[in-house]
Amino acid sequence: MAERISVPLDAAPIPLSIFGLGYVGSVSAGCFASRGHGVVGVDPQQIKVDLINEGKAPIVEEGLDGLLRDAVACGRLRATTDHLDAIANSDLSMVCVGTPSRENGSLNIDNLVQVCRQIGEGLRRKDAYHVIVIRSTILPGTMREVIQPTLEEASGKRAGGDFGLANNPEFLREGTAVRDFREPPKTVIGAIDDRTGEIVQRLYAGIDAPLIRTSIEVGEMVKYADNAWHALKVVFANEVGNIAKAMGIDSHEVMDIFCQDTKLNLSPTYLRPGFAFGGSCLPKDVRALTYKARTLDVEVPVLNAILPSNARQVERALQRIQSKGIRRVGVLGFSFKAGTDDLRESPQVELIERLIGKGYDLRLYDPNVRMAKLMGANRQYILKVIPHISELMVDRVEEVLDHAELVVLGNNDARLHDIAHRLKADQIFVDLVRVPDRGNLADRYDGINW
Numbered sequence: 001m002a003e004r005i006s007v008p009l010d011a012a013p014i015p016l017s018i019f020g021l022g023y024v025g026s027v028s029a030g031c032f033a034s035r036g037h038g039v040v041g042v043d044p045q046q047i048k049v050d051l052i053n054e055g056k057a058p059i060v061e062e063g064l065d066g067l068l069r070d071a072v073a074c075g076r077l078r079a080t081t082d083h084l085d086a087i088a089n090s091d092l093s094m095v096c097v098g099t100p101s102r103e104n105g106s107l108n109i110d111n112l113v114q115v116c117r118q119i120g121e122g123l124r125r126k127d128a129y130h131v132i133v134i135r136s137t138i139l140p141g142t143m144r145e146v147i148q149p150t151l152e153e154a155s156g157k158r159a160g161g162d163f164g165l166a167n168n169p170e171f172l173r174e175g176t177a178v179r180d181f182r183e184p185p186k187t188v189i190g191a192i193d194d195r196t197g198e199i200v201q202r203l204y205a206g207i208d209a210p211l212i213r214t215s216i217e218v219g220e221m222v223k224y225a226d227n228a229w230h231a232l233k234v235v236f237a238n239e240v241g242n243i244a245k246a247m248g249i250d251s252h253e254v255m256d257i258f259c260q261d262t263k264l265n266l267s268p269t270y271l272r273p274g275f276a277f278g279g280s281c282l283p284k285d286v287r288a289l290t291y292k293a294r295t296l297d298v299e300v301p302v303l304n305a306i307l308p309s310n311a312r313q314v315e316r317a318l319q320r321i322q323s324k325g326i327r328r329v330g331v332l333g334f335s336f337k338a339g340t341d342d343l344r345e346s347p348q349v350e351l352i353e354r355l356i357g358k359g360y361d362l363r364l365y366d367p368n369v370r371m372a373k374l375m376g377a378n379r380q381y382i383l384k385v386i387p388h389i390s391e392l393m394v395d396r397v398e399e400v401l402d403h404a405e406l407v408v409l410g411n412n413d414a415r416l417h418d419i420a421h422r423l424k425a426d427q428i429f430v431d432l433v434r435v436p437d438r439g440n441l442a443d444r445y446d447g448i449n450w
Ligand SMILES: NC(=O)c1ccc[n+]([C@@H]2O[C@H](COP(=O)([O-])OP(=O)(O)OC[C@H]3O[C@@H](n4cnc5c(N)ncnc54)[C@H](O)[C@@H]3O)[C@@H](O)[C@H]2O)c1
Pocket: 019, 020, 021, 022, 023, 024, 025, 042, 043, 044, 045, 048, 096, 097, 098, 099, 100, 111, 114, 115, 118, 135, 136, 137, 138, 170, 171, 172, 173, 174
């Protein structure tokens, strides 16, 4: 689990080398030097090295020239093209080389691999413990599958025991990079072991931002979740704006109001991976908005992708169940969310219908959906629209457990949270909600996307 840490303000400075003096590397060099760390910058481009040594920024970035000038003047920063000099004269190397896209969209990590070989060569000649921190943006798996083996092969040493390895993704934005360095939204350190994590966090002493220690893989993935989210926010706002303009509505006033909602809109709500959304509002309203856009000739590819993506999540749950190769299934919780008996557009009901269609033998239970208690519109809905489902509904959890080889938890009703402990010895549990207590089911437990 990610751990939030507070770093003592007076942590000792660390001699560090920074590989790659582009946007991220030169800002990091200036900023870490200004915080008291001794920095050696490394870049194969002599022009960048010369500029840094003259105290000049190799990029245009507000505030950076002054930082570099002061850091060079007080002897805390120098640059070189010689990677061996840099490794020999630092305790920690931070890698900030570019990881551009190839034509097919894949990530080009050639420079990163080359730098790992160079660092490995430096480590081979060095006895002291050294930490390598990857700041470049890399896809999950790159640290373990490429960086660690490359460093180990080139150095003849072992990550973890002989040298430290971590990633520490960069969240700065060009144009406000120096300010973002000083006031980052967060600092994330994914470390191979505690020793490494503790050294890396010393770099951030005195920076007033959440510092989160986590695994290497989570550290890698967080950066992509962040950037995909930022990109999604931009195109979402643009598509809403495009529809608004076509209807003569001020898009900025709409989004100003939207942004004032920090409970449902700009908040962790709806940002937990899990099952599909449903209910009587979201599907209907997304459908109506995208239909309206169509009639206005406004293209909204992202909004149009919402319902198909949601349908894929039902398909995914179905695949999880099918993969177990059993026939008798119990579903616990099938209203679209806990705390309601509303079954309209419940994706759990959609899943049940798909299972019925495939010949599964089902029993269903939901604490809020009991035929004897149902009244009004929902009773009519069940009897008229999904009568085949009412026949499978039972009144007690035990009836589901007595029947099923596999139990699906469909919604997050707290009365079902102990379910892992109520299963029989050979029953499989497919969890669509991430129940807080999974018991000791080991490989009999399967979460939809965790
Ligand atoms: N630019 C940003 O705003 C930003 C923000 C967050 C993360 N990132 C990520 O940080 C990484 C670096 O991005 P950037 O924009 O600073 O790249 P950049 O292209 O500006 O700089 C990369 C530098 O690495 C140098 N380099 C190449 N091979 C080297 C080697 N063997 N040894 C030392 N230096 C070498 C290059 O000469 C260049 O100066 C990328 O993975 C990027 O995705 C960038």
